[in-house]
Amino acid sequence: MTFSPELEAKFEEIIGKYPPEHKRSALVPLLLFTQDELGQITAEVIAEVAKRVGVFPLQVEEVLTYYSMLHFPKPMGKKHVQICTNVSCQLTGGEELYKQASRKLGLGHKEVSADGEVSLEEVECIGACSWAPAIQINYDFHHNVTPEKLDELLDGLRKLN
Amino acid sequence: MADPVKLTINGVAVEAPQGKLLIEVARSMGTDIPSFCYYEGYSQAAACRMCLVEIEGMPKLMTACTQPVSEGMVVRTETPQVAEARKSMLEFVLTNHPLDCPVCDKGGECELQDATMRYGAGEGRFLEMKFHHEERQWSPVVYYDPARCILCFRCVRVCGEGLGAYALGVSERAVGEEIVPNGSDHLDCDECGLCIDICPVGALTSDSYRYQARPWEMNHVGTICTHCSNGCKTTLGVRNDRILRGNNRDRSGINGEFLCVKGRYAFDFNESDERLTTPMIRSNGELRPASWSDALRFAAGKLKQVKEAGGKIGVVGSTRITNEENFYLQKFAREVLGTNSIDHQRSGDVVTLLDALAGRSGALATTEDLYTAKAVLVIGSDLAQQHPLVAWQIRTNWRHHESHTYTITQGPVREDLHSFARVRVEPGREMEGLETLREKLAAEPELLIVFGDAVKGEKVRELVAFGDSLGIPVKYVCLVDTVNARGAMDMGLMPELLPGYRVAKDAGQPDGMTIPEMLAARDLSVLWSVGADPLADGALASEGAFVIVQDLFLTDTARRADVVFPSASLYEKSGTVTNVCGEVQRVKRAAQTMGAKADLEIIGLLAKEMGVAPVMGPWMTDKVFAELMRTVPGYNISLPVVTTGGAAQTLPPGHRIPVQSDPALIRSVGDTLYTSGTLGKYSKKLNSLMEGPGKLYEERTVREWTHA
Ligand code: SF4
Ligand code: SF4
Ligand code: SF4
Ligand code: FES
Ligand code: FES
Numbered sequence: 065m066t067f068s069p070e071l072e073a074k075f076e077e078i079i080g081k082y083p084p085e086h087k088r089s090a091l092v093p094l095l096l097f098t099q100d101e102l103g104q105i106t107a108e109v110i111a112e113v114a115k116r117v118g119v120f121p122l123q124v125e126e127v128l129t130y131y132s133m134l135h136f137p138k139p140m141g142k143k144h145v146q147i148c149t150n151v152s153c154q155l156t157g158g159e160e161l162y163k164q165a166s167r168k169l170g171l172g173h174k175e176v177s178a179d180g181e182v183s184l185e186e187v188e189c190i191g192a193c194s195w196a197p198a199i200q201i202n203y204d205f206h207h208n209v210t211p212e213k214l215d216e217l218l219d220g221l222r223k224l225n
Numbered sequence: 226m227a228d229p230v231k232l233t234i235n236g237v238a239v240e241a242p243q244g245k246l247l248i249e250v251a252r253s254m255g256t257d258i259p260s261f262c263y264y265e266g267y268s269q270a271a272a273c274r275m276c277l278v279e280i281e282g283m284p285k286l287m288t289a290c291t292q293p294v295s296e297g298m299v300v301r302t303e304t305p306q307v308a309e310a311r312k313s314m315l316e317f318v319l320t321n322h323p324l325d326c327p328v329c330d331k332g333g334e335c336e337l338q339d340a341t342m343r344y345g346a347g348e349g350r351f352l353e354m355k356f357h358h359e360e361r362q363w364s365p366v367v368y369y370d371p372a373r374c375i376l377c378f379r380c381v382r383v384c385g386e387g388l389g390a391y392a393l394g395v396s397e398r399a400v401g402e403e404i405v406p407n408g409s410d411h412l413d414c415d416e417c418g419l420c421i422d423i424c425p426v427g428a429l430t431s432d433s434y435r436y437q438a439r440p441w442e443m444n445h446v447g448t449i450c451t452h453c454s455n456g457c458k459t460t461l462g463v464r465n466d467r468i469l470r471g472n473n474r475d476r477s478g479i480n481g482e483f484l485c486v487k488g489r490y491a492f493d494f495n496e497s498d499e500r501l502t503t504p505m506i507r508s509n510g511e512l513r514p515a516s517w518s519d520a521l522r523f524a525a526g527k528l529k530q531v532k533e534a535g536g537k538i539g540v541v542g543s544t545r546i547t548n549e550e551n552f553y554l555q556k557f558a559r560e561v562l563g564t565n566s567i568d569h570q571r572s573g574d575v576v577t578l579l580d581a582l583a584g585r586s587g588a589l590a591t592t593e594d595l596y597t598a599k600a601v602l603v604i605g606s607d608l609a610q611q612h613p614l615v616a617w618q619i620r621t622n623w624r625h626h627e628s629h630t631y632t633i634t635q636g637p638v639r640e641d642l643h644s645f646a647r648v649r650v651e652p653g654r655e656m657e658g659l660e661t662l663r664e665k666l667a668a669e670p671e672l673l674i675v676f677g678d679a680v681k682g683e684k685v686r687e688l689v690a691f692g693d694s695l696g697i698p699v700k701y702v703c704l705v706d707t708v709n710a711r712g713a714m715d716m717g718l719m720p721e722l723l724p725g726y727r728v729a730k731d732a733g734q735p736d737g738m739t740i741p742e743m744l745a746a747r748d749l750s751v752l753w754s755v756g757a758d759p760l761a762d763g764a765l766a767s768e769g770a771f772v773i774v775q776d777l778f779l780t781d782t783a784r785r786a787d788v789v790f791p792s793a794s795l796y797e798k799s800g801t802v803t804n805v806c807g808e809v810q811r812v813k814r815a816a817q818t819m820g821a822k823a824d825l826e827i828i829g830l831l832a833k834e835m836g837v838a839p840v841m842g843p844w845m846t847d848k849v850f851a852e853l854m855r856t857v858p859g860y861n862i863s864l865p866v867v868t869t870g871g872a873a874q875t876l877p878p879g880h881r882i883p884v885q886s887d888p889a890l891i892r893s894v895g896d897t898l899y900t901s902g903t904l905g906k907y908s909k910k911l912n913s914l915m916e917g918p919g920k921l922y923e924e925r926t927v928r929e930w931t932h933a
Contacts, residue, residue, distance in 0.1 A: 120385075120391045120407070121407070122391065122392070122393075122394040122405070122407045123391070123394060125394060125396065125405070126394045126395050126396060129396040129397045129398075130395075130397070130398050
């Protein structure tokens, strides 16, 4: 299988960073970038990535199921809403934000809308405690989120792109 | 090597090599440190923390399984603090562990049970519901019960690092963490059961044994696997004359923890409904049950009559019966029947190898050598399929000692995963591959060459000449098929050679027939086949020939027989067998089948019936073994080694063996991991495997990325 020229270039760059006998270390970034480009990780992707870094497909699956930011076997939506409910955010209303989002989107933890556009996830600390409560949509952080701001963000989801 | 270091463990001073793991040093002096994830010979996981010990000067308890010893170390392994830590670890391990001990297969030999008894974590403080995942079946052999799993990852490591199958992985994390198979809901693997036996608890169970018995109800009989020539030690768990399981959990014998699917599970042929349990005599064209005395009288009478009339008799021995039986059989043929027409199905050209190496010592490798040689060259064999223990030894050698493995094969083999260099050749052109590797091989400090039936006749001499030209020490293993294939040759089951490779002609013996010659002889009067099936792929030209068969099953030859005697299997008799490396090992009777007798006894009873018992001597295993040790060159081996379950290598004859054997007689039947000649046909377990009957040189066993 071949990826887009941009992704191929990225692959080459990342694998090149490691000594050949340790090229399996490139596994996590390769999977993340592939997930970003293709939106999901398929059996075909696993086989291909396994081959490129010299491990067995099962070993790729081990990594995929370990890291929660790698979504496998089920892909997340194009807009993936991640709401932190870890200590700092919990103390400042993170749980309420999560419940609000869940009600509004009609989605539970790691659930995806029927059209595959939006998904929701309750996540652990995303390293933004100073601006708690914090949420993350795809790679964008939103700080000091209020219920109103959350509504706005959620309303805007389908208008993005 | 660096100087050894001095340390004290529980007040006892010890010396140990620098860098050796503390757990190993402690165990070697008899101090047990419990471990779940640690298993000698595998990578470190440090996942269970059962091995915590106190080391003076260290701020906290240390894991003995990852801690290398150093000079002046002061270690305590059983302090109150250590006991408390182990107890707490156990409490965690047990949070989601079910109270299955009364029904669990491992109950009574479970490492978790033992540790809990020892540290008393019988009561937990967690009140939450136990997290439960359902048990699942992954293959006709392997079941996994995640609730019982303590996530030590021994199974994952033994399958991947150890075997090279990499069929198990770890999925998810925390409470959701569990072991997963490579086929998402099923296993696509070697079905060896290594994972099951290495599991410290009852999380992995085998279809054969699960819920069959408690370990203490069985007798545990250490004997030799009856399948391939590698000669693994297997411990059969037997209750009421039924074999319930096979394993090698005590890591004894030449194979350590290793057994392939056949050694561990293909013992079930033994209780096949199709086992012969009564003698049969042909009357009115049909085989009908008969009494032992009638059948013996009938067969002995015929042998006597034909012998007196000077008729032609052909005798075929077996590669699955003991040395004692084959020795006794050839003695019967040569001394009583006066014929040299005795043969067996040959599968490797050991004779030419011994001839080419005449006068040398130490040129025949042992099973241990496969694990220690600096470099190994494999020619024309898919070892993981055909010689699983040989493959295991070579792989473990690479894993532990970074030895170099070279292959010359016609297709992908498991060794590709770690080979230093490989050459692919068309079948039959294996010798051409040698030159390609010459330079690299000559740079090795030593070499061990393993070759299959692709190298026979003149090619064996060429191979030895090639070995000599490298200018380094070279040892050889000539691969043969079945458990006692090598022993059958050593015992002189060939018309041209007497026991110990003495040339029959030189001893004044008449010419004899090989198997194809027996089948082709129009004037053959008697064909006597013991544990062989010469008519499986050949017909008897002599229509009137009287056929005597001793076998476990109604084989093609038995179907054509005039008298059939039901034989005991190798698991039902005592004696010795000789493996592919020429190592003699002892087999012990584990089970019994009503009505069947050991071949030695059947041959002895025939001798008695013919009135030649005094010539033949008593048909007692020990007596025959003593005679064989005395009279067969090379078999004067160390008795203490053999009687205590060890492997003693025989000595090569030491002289030239000037015979011209037809290389066409030598042919491996090409059994895979999932077939085993006649026995394999009657093993329900082998036949139930999705992977069966298997194929040699198949991509599947290697997985594609190694060829990228
Ligand atoms: S049976 Fe053998 S090959 Fe299969 S998963 Fe277990 S260890 Fe691996
Ligand atoms: S199945 Fe057994 S060997 Fe494998 S991780 Fe679980 S407890 Fe350990
Ligand atoms: S490798 Fe051979 S001897 Fe060992 S268990 Fe398998 S079939 Fe038996
Ligand atoms: S706890 Fe929410 S960002 Fe750290
Ligand atoms: S045995 Fe040391 S951590 Fe498991």
